Amino acid sequence: MREPLPGTQDLARRLGSHAAVSRVVATRPLSPSLTEVELEGAAQTLTGQPGNDVMLLVDQRGTRMVRRRYSVRSVDLDADRYRLWVTTGHEGVGSDWARGATAGDEVDVIGPRGKVLVNAHAAWHLFVGDVSGLGAFYRMTESLTAPRQVLVVVEIDHPDDALTLALPEGVAITGVFVERRERHRDDPEGLLRALAALVLPAGDGHAYVVGEFSVLHTIVDALHDRGLDDSAISPKSYWRAHRANADHGEPERDR
Numbered sequence: 001m002r003e004p005l006p007g008t009q010d011l012a013r014r015l016g017s018h019a020a021v022s023r024v025v026a027t028r029p030l031s032p033s034l035t036e037v038e039l040e041g042a043a044q045t046l047t048g049q050p051g052n053d054v055m056l057l058v059d060q061r062g063t064r065m066v067r068r069r070y071s072v073r074s075v076d077l078d079a080d081r082y083r084l085w086v087t088t089g090h091e092g093v094g095s096d097w098a099r100g101a102t103a104g105d106e107v108d109v110i111g112p113r114g115k116v117l118v119n120a121h122a123a124w125h126l127f128v129g130d131v132s133g134l135g136a137f138y139r140m141t142e143s144l145t146a147p148r149q150v151l152v153v154v155e156i157d158h159p160d161d162a163l164t165l166a167l168p169e170g171v172a173i174t175g176v177f178v179e180r181r182e183r184h185r186d187d188p189e190g191l192l193r194a195l196a197a198l199v200l201p202a203g204d205g206h207a208y209v210v211g212e213f214s215v216l217h218t219i220v221d222a223l224h225d226r227g228l229d230d231s232a233i234s235p236k237s238y239w240r241a242h243r244a245n246a247d248h249g250e251p252e253r254d255r
Ligand SMILES: Cc1cc2nc3c(=O)[nH]c(=O)nc-3n(C[C@H](O)[C@H](O)[C@H](O)COP(=O)(O)OP(=O)(O)OC[C@H]3O[C@@H](n4cnc5c(N)ncnc54)[C@H](O)[C@@H]3O)c2cc1C
Pocket: 053, 068, 069, 070, 071, 072, 085, 086, 087, 088, 089, 090, 091, 092, 093, 094, 095, 096, 114, 131, 132, 133, 135, 136, 185, 236, 237, 238, 239, 240, 241, 242, 243, 244, 245, 246, 249, 250, 251
């Protein structure tokens, strides 16, 4: 495998993370909106804890480098491989990369990244967002040891995006998939209604909210109204309706 580009190595140093090159093993369409990308190389170094993501160099235009971040869905350290669930139902640099990736392609990767990890002290875990969050939600859920209670509320663009997972006995999961139908991508109404219908379990729980920038802010407000304070909510906006993410992979922050 080649070395990561100098620009990638510099950025990783500044971020206090690691740079490496991984190779595409395979891509598999999972649903109309999601493609799984399996990568090989430096899995131990790059993939971190459940909730962490990796930053991929998905496009280079002269000196301009466009990077996108994807949560790690699963890791196989023995095979030195890891998988990402990438949204490919829209047109974008990252989704183009995932759709066009073929076995043997090499990609600069920086990781592990991200600060949202499982709150080990929580009595229950609530995951809220859109399909871009499923990879993170399911890796975090799979890391929980029984007995645990998990609630997952996800807005989907197509009925076949309702991907489920098999869990060990003792991890109780309630999954609610909300179809977006005619609603715009920055309309929080579907998730708000699903959340309002949800009975939160007793005890101190933790909510993880990811997805579209403005939807996320509305959901966080709704969780405050349900009695969760900021220490019990981990929000992270992944993308922003009507705007491409910045070249470093983050959605723009102005409201
Ligand atoms: C910490 C972190 C973790 C992330 N993890 C994941 C992950 O596991 N899986 C994942 O798919 N994404 C994840 N994202 C988002 C991802 O990094 C990209 O920003 C996103 O996929 C859009 O990139 P793009 O280049 O395809 O589109 P862009 O070039 O950024 O945007 C092009 C257009 O597509 C629209 N768009 C972007 N994303 C979506 C979407 N999901 N649905 C509909 N329209 C969209 C934009 O509004 C814009 O109009 C994560 C982001 C962060 C910050």
